[in-house]
Amino acid sequence: MSVNVQADVVVVGLGPGGEYVAGTLAEAGLDVVGIEAELVGGECPYWACVPSKMMIRAGNLLAEAGRIPALAGEAVVTPDWTRVAGRIRDAATDDWNDQVAADRFAAKGGRLVRGMGRLAGPSRVTVGDRMFEARRGVVLATGIRPRIPPVPGLEETPYWTNRDAMAAKELPASMVVLGGGAIGVELAQVFARFKCAVTVIEGQDRLLSQEEPEAGELAAQALRADGVTVLTGARARQVSHDGTAFTLRLEGDEQLLCAERLLVATGRQADLTALAVDSVGIDPTVGTVPTDGQMRAGEGLWAVGDITGRGAFTHVSMYQAEIAVRDILGQPGPDADYRALPRVTFTDPEIGAVGLTERQAREQGLAVRTGMVTIASSTRGWIHGPGNEGFIKLVEDADRGVLIGATSAGPVGGEVLYGLNVAVHAEVPVDRLQHMIYTYPTFHRTIEAALGALS
Numbered sequence: 001m002s003v004n005v006q007a008d009v010v011v012v013g014l015g016p017g018g019e020y021v022a023g024t025l026a027e028a029g030l031d032v033v034g035i036e037a038e039l040v041g042g043e044c045p046y047w048a049c050v051p052s053k054m055m056i057r058a059g060n061l062l063a064e065a066g067r068i069p070a071l072a073g074e075a076v077v078t079p080d081w082t083r084v085a086g087r088i089r090d091a092a093t094d095d096w097n098d099q100v101a102a103d104r105f106a107a108k109g110g111r112l113v114r115g116m117g118r119l120a121g122p123s124r125v126t127v128g129d130r131m132f133e134a135r136r137g138v139v140l141a142t143g144i145r146p147r148i149p150p151v152p153g154l155e156e157t158p159y160w161t162n163r164d165a166m167a168a169k170e171l172p173a174s175m176v177v178l179g180g181g182a183i184g185v186e187l188a189q190v191f192a193r194f195k196c197a198v199t200v201i202e203g204q205d206r207l208l209s210q211e212e213p214e215a216g217e218l219a220a221q222a223l224r225a226d227g228v229t230v231l232t233g234a235r236a237r238q239v240s241h242d243g244t245a246f247t248l249r250l251e252g253d254e255q256l257l258c259a260e261r262l263l264v265a266t267g268r269q270a271d272l273t274a275l276a277v278d279s280v281g282i283d284p285t286v287g288t289v290p291t292d293g294q295m296r297a298g299e300g301l302w303a304v305g306d307i308t309g310r311g312a313f314t315h316v317s318m319y320q321a322e323i324a325v326r327d328i329l330g331q332p333g334p335d336a337d338y339r340a341l342p343r344v345t346f347t348d349p350e351i352g353a354v355g356l357t358e359r360q361a362r363e364q365g366l367a368v369r370t371g372m373v374t375i376a377s378s379t380r381g382w383i384h385g386p387g388n389e390g391f392i393k394l395v396e397d398a399d400r401g402v403l404i405g406a407t408s409a410g411p412v413g414g415e416v417l418y419g420l421n422v423a424v425h426a427e428v429p430v431d432r433l434q435h436m437i438y439t440y441p442t443f444h445r446t447i448e449a450a451l452g453a454l455s
Ligand SMILES: Cc1cc2nc3c(=O)[nH]c(=O)nc-3n(C[C@H](O)[C@H](O)[C@H](O)COP(=O)(O)OP(=O)(O)OC[C@H]3O[C@@H](n4cnc5c(N)ncnc54)[C@H](O)[C@@H]3O)c2cc1C
Pocket: 012, 013, 014, 015, 016, 017, 018, 035, 036, 037, 038, 039, 040, 041, 042, 043, 044, 047, 048, 049, 050, 052, 053, 115, 116, 117, 118, 141, 142, 143, 144, 162, 183, 274, 275, 304, 305, 306, 307, 311, 312, 313, 314, 315, 316, 317, 346
């Protein structure tokens, strides 16, 4: 090693989790080295949350215009992807340039090192031929990458991942989306709304298979209403590309699927071998970095964000980052608590959920009561008219009389989720929730009806 650099803290990976840890500790006066292989800010602002939500905002506007004839008159809209691509390039990503974020980190007093960090035993990280030694600790925040399934032929084709989709200057005429999870359903709907002929192939028997069955069914209905072909319980057997188009063969099906583009969205995984976590006694084959409640992964070692496997969401990475910062600064604070973990799939309708699904609760052997009411049956849903699909589903631990899970699907379903998030997090007794005043006529008033339906 030609150089040996000392610092208080070395943060590897400056996505939302690592950038927060590194920047906050630097502001607190520690000498922080932040190592980033690509762009400061990570996946979320450049290839994930932010650009995808810009696409969704645009797609939702088109869909909303389509609802005008039933309610308000005539509207003629002409979808133009160049507006979306331009906004992502100019406003969101600065043409995938992170200078602003790098300057922000430097202004806080952090030292940015560009390159691939690799652990070299406790408190040591190498980048090329440079060795960084941390006096107080190392924080791992390197995120996860697309998991490409071993479908014969796939590796040899120019398939897209989320990164290609976020950078698309124009949309293909047709696309197959492999995987009907969060990425698959969000992007399938947007692309369909911009007149791309989309087929989603999901291996499980429903979309959004981690969520309530009703959520997957609603997502499928919404996608189909936008013209998407949804194939569940389907798996690709073989993929090829002839220089122009993709051809997919499905297991147990002789029919061929052809499309201009193939988006692979079949989950994501960490590359812990590249990070050499074995040098600090962590098994790289486990796939995630185990941590305790203070985000400690070992002596002088912390981990935050997607690599911890506690929910691949920006809000989880930042929640964990806050805990790690406190712990590194020696300040006491509560352990990480994932009982009320919220997530929102930003389809139209939005599908938000918090805590356990009914099935997860039953598998824990709890005495479960559920209540479910559609948004359309509420006054606000009825007033809303077209686009009012959705429901509130509650999961109660009947022995304790508290909600332990909930799904809020509908227009602004992700916003309505907030009240349920508080209820699950704070363990507000159902009896108290049933006796509070719910504003009329709101979407969230459906929660009151769902509480009344608990059985
Ligand atoms: C299409 C898409 C849409 C999404 N939408 C949402 C959403 O709406 N809401 C939400 O909450 N979440 C969303 N997510 C998830 C969200 O993007 C992640 O949870 C979040 O980015 C995780 O942050 P992180 O800090 O753990 O890792 P990342 O953001 O992945 O950042 C890790 C950083 O580490 C760097 N790195 C990796 N290895 C090394 C190394 N060895 N040395 C140095 N640097 C390294 C990487 O270059 C990267 O910059 C979405 C994800 C995708 C793919």
